Amino acid sequence: MIHLKNIYKKFDEQWVLNDINLTLDKGKCNLIIGESGSGKTVLMKSIVGLVKVDEGEIWYDERDFNRMGKHEKQALRKEMGMLFQGAALFDSLTIEENVMFPLNMFTRETYNQKLKRVNFCLDRVGLKNVNKQLPAELSGGMRKRAAIARAIALSPKYLFCDEPNSGLDPRTAIRIDNLIHDITLEFDMTTIVNSHDMNSVLEIGDKVIYIYEGCKCWEGNREEVLHSDNKALNNFVFATKMAQKIKKADPT
Amino acid sequence: MLTKALANIGKYMLLMKSVFSRPEKRTVYYRQTIREIESHGLGSIGIITIISLFVGAAITIQTNFNIENPWLPRYIVGVTVRDSLLLEFSSTMVGLVIAGKSGSSIASEIGMMRVTEQIDALEVMGVNPAAFLILPKLIAMVLFLPLLCAISVTIGLLGGYLICLTSDVVPVSDYIYGIQYVFYPYYLTYAMVKTAFYAFIIASVAGYFGYRVEGGAVQVGKSSTRAVVLSSILILLADLILTKLILH
Ligand SMILES: Nc1ncnc2c1ncn2[C@@H]1O[C@H](COP(=O)(O)OP(=O)(O)OP(=O)(O)O)[C@@H](O)[C@H]1O
Ligand SMILES: [Mg+2]
Numbered sequence: 001m002i003h004l005k006n007i008y009k010k011f012d013e014q015w016v017l018n019d020i021n022l023t024l025d026k027g028k029c030n031l032i033i034g035e036s037g038s039g040k041t042v043l044m045k046s047i048v049g050l051v052k053v054d055e056g057e058i059w060y061d062e063r064d065f066n067r068m069g070k071h072e073k074q075a076l077r078k079e080m081g082m083l084f085q086g087a088a089l090f091d092s093l094t095i096e097e098n099v100m101f102p103l104n105m106f107t108r109e110t111y112n113q114k115l116k117r118v119n120f121c122l123d124r125v126g127l128k129n130v131n132k133q134l135p136a137e138l139s140g141g142m143r144k145r146a147a148i149a150r151a152i153a154l155s156p157k158y159l160f161c162d163e164p165n166s167g168l169d170p171r172t173a174i175r176i177d178n179l180i181h182d183i184t185l186e187f188d189m190t191t192i193v194n195s196h197d198m199n200s201v202l203e204i205g206d207k208v209i210y211i212y213e214g215c216k217c218w219e220g221n222r223e224e225v226l227h228s229d230n231k232a233l234n235n236f237v238f239a240t241k242m243a244q245k246i247k248k249a250d251p252t
Numbered sequence: 253m254l255t256k257a258l259a260n261i262g263k264y265m266l267l268m269k270s271v272f273s274r275p276e277k278r279t280v281y282y283r284q285t286i287r288e289i290e291s292h293g294l295g296s297i298g299i300i301t302i303i304s305l306f307v308g309a310a311i312t313i314q315t316n317f318n319i320e321n322p323w324l325p326r327y328i329v330g331v332t333v334r335d336s337l338l339l340e341f342s343s344t345m346v347g348l349v350i351a352g353k354s355g356s357s358i359a360s361e362i363g364m365m366r367v368t369e370q371i372d373a374l375e376v377m378g379v380n381p382a383a384f385l386i387l388p389k390l391i392a393m394v395l396f397l398p399l400l401c402a403i404s405v406t407i408g409l410l411g412g413y414l415i416c417l418t419s420d421v422v423p424v425s426d427y428i429y430g431i432q433y434v435f436y437p438y439y440l441t442y443a444m445v446k447t448a449f450y451a452f453i454i455a456s457v458a459g460y461f462g463y464r465v466e467g468g469a470v471q472v473g474k475s476s477t478r479a480v481v482l483s484s485i486l487i488l489l490a491d492l493i494l495t496k497l498i499l500h
Contacts, residue, residue: 077378
């Protein structure tokens with residue numbers, strides 16, 4: 001569980017995060033949705049400490065992130081996995097070396113044990129026969145999946161995914177969504193997913209948080225998202241013609 | 253302008269502080285250092301050889317031209333060529349050539365990792381990105397560049413020898429006698445120590461410029477150009493200071 005209290009962040013006199021209070025639950029996919037530029041990436045980077053917040057507290061279970069020393073933060077980060085918006089695989093390393101990287105850095109296992117773990121993770125995300133390939137030789141969706149494999153290599157307690165399926169075709173997008181959902185349940189992780197894709201919301205949104213212009217505007221689950229009377233949320237959810245038609249056809 | 257420079261020096265110091273913090277895992281850093289020696293050390297032997305060969309030949313001709321005096325013995329040319337290579341040419345040449353070659357590649361490699369969020373990815377994993385990315389390069393260059401300098405001196409002398417052999421600049425026997433005449437091993441140490449300083453300048457300045465890139469490909473390019481320019485200037489400055497300090 002991750003708990004945020006009164007988070008504020010501004011860039012050049014403009015508030016990007018404004019008084020965010022949140023609880024992100026364990027064993028669930030916590031979806032953060034919002035328009036482009038609403039502050040989702042900044043929020044996620046603030047939670048993992050890549051962006052320093054101006055004010056507010058971040059609690060990882062019983063641990064106060066702001067009060068942690070350098071070494072405690074490093075220890076906590078071994079429990080985190082993160083998928084970046086652009087995958088951020090190390091492009092000088094092969095896929096196998098990429099997934100093995102955290103294992104090399106933080107475990108004392110033998111090469112064969114590590115290789116076994118790497119193959120398990122790659123298999124889990126549905127990647128086969130790409131061990132010796134470089135990230136540049138893979139398609140966008142395969143790169144995202146390899147990055148997920150790297151993120152779960154150390155069996156993290158907290159998994160962060162920044163737009164795991166942006167720029168992918170609907171079928172691959174849903175596969176990646178389901179993959180994230182499955183591993184969340186399987187390993188009982190606290191998973192946070194940034195998205196602006198309504199399909200993801202309906203598919204895996206165990207908990208949905210809507211961010212509007214840097215404020216938390218609405219919170220609920222995938223059932224409630226379609227029936228809320230929050231105006232900003234409705235504009236977001238029913239932005240497309242297709243969604244509007246579905247709403248008309250099914251007024252419940 | 254001045255405050256900006258001071259701010260940059262401060263940030264550079266802070267970055268160096270995190271570069272020299274304890275590695276998470278020695279074996280990984282060790283392996284990385286070997287890789288860097290391969291790319292920034294062994295990979296530069298070729299270019300240093302070619303340049304040194306030509307410069308050595310040119311210095312021999314020039315020196316002979318400058319001290320053509322019937323009162324001076326001919327072997328003096330050999331002595332002068334050797335000492336100029338040792339004291340100035342080889343170390344500066346290696347410094348400037350490697351600043352251009354490795355400096356730009358280090359700055360753009362790290363800069364590209366910054367803009368594609370690979371550095372953030374390292375940080376989220378709990379790795380200290382500054383140390384992991386810069387320290388192995390720094391160690392590799394500080395260890396290997398002095399060796400390149402020694403190679404450069406040797407090849408430079410060979411260049412002079414070849415020019416004596418193929419034209420009538422100085423008789424070969426005089427040249428050979430000259431380059432062995434009153435040799436101070438201390439000069440070689442001096443050249444290699446100087447080069448080690450240059451290596452530190454190149455790796456740390458290029459690392460700094462790459463590390464603090466913000467933006468995209470354009471900024472990466474600009475940063476790597478700046479890294480090369482600044483490290484070249486710093487190398488020449490260091491040359492002046494070290495020469496004054498050590499040789500006087
Ligand atoms: N480093 C920065 N410096 C200045 N402003 C920034 C910085 N990072 C983000 N911002 C601003 O913060 C706001 C929120 O950006 P953010 O990247 O969080 O959006 P997002 O919700 O992730 O959008 P998208 O869905 O397009 O990824 C934007 O207006 C952006 O201009
Ligand atoms: Mg974003």
